[in-house]
Amino acid sequence: MILYFSGTGNSEYAAKRIGKAIDDEVVNLFERIQSSDFAKMYSQRPWVVVVPTYAWRIPRIVQKWLEQTPLFGNSEIYFVMTCGGSIGNAGKYLQKLCAKKKMTYRGCMGILMPENYIALFSTPAEEQARPILDQAKDVIDRTARFLQNGESFPKADISFGDKMNSGIVNDLFYPMFVHAKKFYATDGCVSCGKCVSVCPLKNVRLENGKPVWGKDCTHCMACISRCPKEAIEYGNHSKGLPRYTCPENP
Structure with missing residues (x-):
């Protein structure tokens, strides 16, 4: 089963x-x-999680969802991360998540x-x-072939900068930006309300016909990118x- 989260459509397309x-x-x-729905899910086939890269790791809202949602059936899980530049050392933290969930x-x-931030x-x-x-x-299709053949994704070379970006930079980025x-x-x-409906955290509301943002924001850019005007x-x-x-999505 393929699970995806997408703010502007890149991960949806992938x-x-x-x-x-x-x-x-x-x-x-x-x-x-x-809706904070953490009900258990089941799949006979390996799980594939497709998400955007937020500060060189998976989005924290997806991390939270995965931590709290039981995934039954197949215990193998793959991750696909769309990015505008690099995913850094995201794999290190995904391995920790999988170990916590007792998944392979x-x-x-x-x-x-394309950059969407x-x-x-x-x-x-x-x-x-x-x-x-x-x-x-081409990369998406190559990714699909690994999955079709039941092969693990190849390991990438990790630089010191990758470790820093996914580590201390990610830790500082969220509270600062x-x-x-x-x-x-x-x-x-x-006053169409599109920004309200596309916010995954219900962080946007209309007051006197104009959007007002609250304190829960994940910087998915859905509101600003999907505003029709x-x-x-x-x-x-x-x-x-x-x-x-x-543009590949309808």
């Missing part, structure tokens, strides 16, 4: 492409995470895809994103930048 290639069930974790870790595959980086227009997606397809203080709606907002900004950084969502 999960569905892998699912089609290996003819496996694909499950979106959005509603389970949003079969490796972590990083897939380079508009809070800190530049996001691509569709014509810039397409070549990156075309290259990603992962908050919703800089999000705001412009006069272009039409591009009426959400993140401080001054996002001004003038394209709103990226994976």
Whole structure:
């Protein structure tokens, strides 16, 4: 069974492409995470978790969900992480998670895809994103072949920088940067409520027709990227930048 979480669509696309290639069930974790649903799940086939990379590790909201959700049936689990640059030393922490869950870790595959973290980086227009997606397809398909053949993902070489990024940098990044203080709606907002519905933590609400952000934010960028009027900004950084969502998804 393939489980995925996706804010702007990269991991969704990877999960569905892998699912089609290996003819496996694909499950979106959005509603389970949003509703704090930790009910047990069952799969005869190995588990495949497809997620974006947040500060060189899996998103903490997915980590929490995995820690609290019993996964029965097959005890083998693979991880696929989409990223704009690198997954760092994420595998070290995934191995610890698997040991805690008494599951067999079969490796972590990083897939380079278009940058979507508009809070800190530049996001691509569709014509810039397409070549990156075309290259990603080959890696996704190679990932699917490992799964189809029952092989573990190959181990990547880990540098000192990777260890630092997934370790101390990740620990500092969340309290320093992962908050919703800089999000705001412009006069272009039409009160459609899209930002409310796409937030996995129910952190956005409408007050007098305008979105207001609370304290629970995971920086998935779903609200700012999926606003149909591009009426959400993140401080001054996002001004003038394209709103990226994976163009391969409907």
